[in-house]
Amino acid sequence: MTIKTGVIGHPISHSKSPLIHGYWIKTYFCKGTYEAIDIAPENLKSGIDDLIAQGFAGFNVTVPHKQAIMEYCDTLDDTALAVGAVNTVVIENGRLEGRNTDVFGFIENIRSAERNMGLSWGLENGPALVLGAGGAARAAVYGLIRAGVPKIYIANRTLEKAQELCDFAPGLIEALPWDQKESVLPEINFLANTTALGMIGKDALEIDLSSTHPDALVHDIVYAPLYTDLLRAARDHDLRVLTGIGMLLHQARPAFEAWFDIMPLVTPALEDLVLV
Ligand code: ATR
Numbered sequence: 001m002t003i004k005t006g007v008i009g010h011p012i013s014h015s016k017s018p019l020i021h022g023y024w025i026k027t028y029f030c031k032g033t034y035e036a037i038d039i040a041p042e043n044l045k046s047g048i049d050d051l052i053a054q055g056f057a058g059f060n061v062t063v064p065h066k067q068a069i070m071e072y073c074d075t076l077d078d079t080a081l082a083v084g085a086v087n088t089v090v091i092e093n094g095r096l097e098g099r100n101t102d103v104f105g106f107i108e109n110i111r112s113a114e115r116n117m118g119l120s121w122g123l124e125n126g127p128a129l130v131l132g133a134g135g136a137a138r139a140a141v142y143g144l145i146r147a148g149v150p151k152i153y154i155a156n157r158t159l160e161k162a163q164e165l166c167d168f169a170p171g172l173i174e175a176l177p178w179d180q181k182e183s184v185l186p187e188i189n190f191l192a193n194t195t196a197l198g199m200i201g202k203d204a205l206e207i208d209l210s211s212t213h214p215d216a217l218v219h220d221i222v223y224a225p226l227y228t229d230l231l232r233a234a235r236d237h238d239l240r241v242l243t244g245i246g247m248l249l250h251q252a253r254p255a256f257e258a259w260f261d262i263m264p265l266v267t268p269a270l271e272d273l274v275l276v
Helices: 017-027 041-053 070-071 079-081 102-122 135-148 161-167 178-187 229-236 245-260 268-275
Strands: 003-009 032-038 058-061 088-092 093-100 128-131 152-156 174-176 190-193 217-220 240-242
Touching: 003 017, 003 041, 003 245, 017 032, 017 245, 041 070, 041 178, 058 245, 070 093, 079 093, 079 102, 079 135, 088 245, 093 245, 102 135, 102 217, 102 240, 102 245, 128 135, 128 178, 135 152, 135 161, 152 161, 161 174, 174 178, 190 268, 217 229, 229 240, 245 268
Parallel strands: 003 032, 003 058, 128 152, 128 190, 152 174, 190 217, 217 240
Antiparallel strands: 058 088, 088 093
């Protein structure tokens, strides 16, 4: 039997997910399909019902449906509940289970870099600074808490949104006004941009990294361009850098496993395919 899967969003043509899952379907000789499916917000319920009727095993969920899909899920995993967003749905006997694999993707990308660095760096070794307090930041902050990061600063243009994220772990998280983000750079071990600033077509992310702790790892979830101005500036200051492509690839792995029963690997060939 062919296992039917896909990704829903609006628009959907930009999505890299068909490339990633299509590559794994071929690599692991699976009998399956992965389609890009455009569903407008007003058609979300009927669109999902249609996928259930077609016998889909599940689907990924992207903008703008990651929150709206939650009310149509029969169950939600702990991560989806905590983050308040679903990016993966598993369908079994017509019932929808909503999961969030973005947190896994964010942390696994960092962990794979950590393994490459040997003992010279560890995520738990010091404070982290997260730039932004939107949906991507929620996944990042939740992941960092679960990974055992001892202190998390969140700097955001709208301070109230950063303050709301402090509820995840009161005492462990501190909100910072956007113009004070540089003040904690001398003590941080990890810096992550979770805003869209620096992405092709968006405003630049302006930050002076000159006081950053020399052991810090600088990460940008933006992957177009792969080496953002933030990462270039970090390299100019001899800091370690981690690009955002790994998060995209790693978040796809648990979804593929849920549908096809194989935990696929992220390889340089897959990275090349997605970056073209
Ligand atoms: P996503 O779900 O991708 O994280 P989002 O929820 O719209 O998207 O969040 C975008 C983030 O980028 C927010 O933290 C936003 O700051 P505000 O909360 O103040 O809106 C941040 N952001 C967007 N444009 C920005 C800018 N020009 N300067 C600083 N921060 C910006």
